[in-house]
Amino acid sequence: MALASFKNPSPYEARLREEFAARGDAAGSESAWNAFAAAGLPHRRLEGWRWTDLRGALAEAGGDGVAAPSVGLSIEDALVIDIPDGEARIHNASGVEGLSIRLTSDRDGPFAPSHAVSDLTRAFVSDIVRIDVAENAHIDRPILLRHRAAGGRRGARVELVVADGASVAIFETVESGDASFHHLLMQADVGAGAKLTRAILQAGAASSVVAGVSSARLGKDARLDQASILLGGKLARLETRLNFVGEGASASMDSAVLVGGARHADITTVVAHEAPGCETRQRHKGVADGKARAVFQGKFFVARDGQRTDADMQANALLLSDGAQANHKPELEIYADDVECAHGSTCGALDDEALFYLRQRGLSEAAARALLIEAFVGEVIDDMDARVAPAARAIVEAWLEERQL
């Protein structure tokens, strides 16, 4: 197969092509490359990327020498998969009944979304982490998936199949170092009556770029509970695409973004209600300080077959400085006539009255502000899986402490 080239490649795109062409193990991934090259890196002239310019962020090289921050998630009995610098290592995962975790180069996994980050990742990553949960198996021990990029371009690809009636929890950390570009793809298939619990904690150096896309297909009465906490980077975007393909499937999708300095974080979601009687609850909390930007784009799509869809999306932003920005784009696209879909979006500063109240009770101004910010994102953390919530709370507290310096 001929290797496609970009039209007017940016220097970074030209480097990617050289890198790809030089690979010895590229066989079988040319089509993914060609799909990627046809559109190139997403940039701000594309509607879905207008606030998150991936091509622009990768245009200027150079970092500040700061290593990848740690989000410090450790869970005693977790089954651990480490993906440091793009090479996956699976620890202690054998011998759990009903669970298989392995590396594969079989590229015909489930449900790859058509998406630049997906194409790029499928082109470059040949070692796929494949997780299978057998029918009706309930995996008590959580899977801990640790993505780490010390520097340079690092990709990771995970496939997850939760068979009918099974359940599993997967907690991910994404730590990105100085001047790194981290691109991640997760594809998940959640069978009928199956349950997937997912949490993502992200922290990156100020010069790091992260783009992750996850797609999940949910069968009849399947359930997904997902929560993400992002601290951003030069640019950090986590995109989730859900497809309800079976009747009665449901999901909660919560996210909190805390960004300061000149950081940028983006939560983008598309939930497609393609079967009847599905339910989505989505909450987003964005906190931006300094000259940072917190982006939220949420879309509910309801197909003609999505009758009795019940979907609610609430996005709230808290701006802590004059230079901070929040961009929200809630969207509804509905083709069924018997649905309940709602969305709300707010943006504001800390409440002066509440600050005065707390200070009157003896809290310093800094402590009062921290308490209110913690309370703002607290709802999202309180509802997280109890095994991961303490770590999420700790990274929020660390962020607040750092901010006060």
Place this chain on the structure above:
Amino acid sequence: MLKIENLHASVEGAEILKGLTIEVPAGEVHAVMGPNGAGKSTLSHVVAGRDDYDVTADEVSLGGEDLLELDPSERAAKGLFLSFQHPMEIPGVATMNFIRTALNAQRKAREEPEVSAAEFLKLIREKAKLVGLTDEKLKRPFNVGFSGGEKKRMEMLQMAILAPQFCIMDETDSGLDIDALKMVGDVVNALRGPGRGFLVITHYQRLLEYIRPDRVHVLADGRIVKSGGADLAAELEASGYEQFIEAA
């Protein structure tokens, strides 16, 4: 104890307090009564240190210490407590955790030892009983879903726990039924004593049946226009504030 002399406060160029002078000696309870818009809430906010006002005064001091240069949390640590007329609902803030944080922040500022979780639990349970708040209410986020009366009970709970040197009660009686008024009276009367002072701001005489004041002051148009003994409250109830509005 609390001494305010020639206090002026304005917001966006509009003067609300126009040379207010009042002194509450230690151990006394003084009531400030007055019509709507007289500056009662401004008085309480300015003394507590709210920074939305332009403030000048010859003196605002507590126990001889100048308050004007202190921020609200420093004033609180000096023992000044304000019971808010409209207490905040603060979603996401755990009630018990917040009150303990406040108590320990004040104690730390005064270089007193912090109260342990166990000691605090005992303290809050005891005081919650006194103000009529159930355990279930204490487990909720701060004031969330509380009725007006329950919010006032939460103010009284914090006053009882923080045991401040001086309490300003800003229309604590508004929206309260008879049982709740009696509860407020019980909390104040239990705290009342040498070394502690109260400024009870109210529109009506009702609360003063439960808390008999040592002095009553009439606040109209930003000044104290009349002062007298406890009987002045009943007089005002009968005659209304009209005379003072005209006089001012």
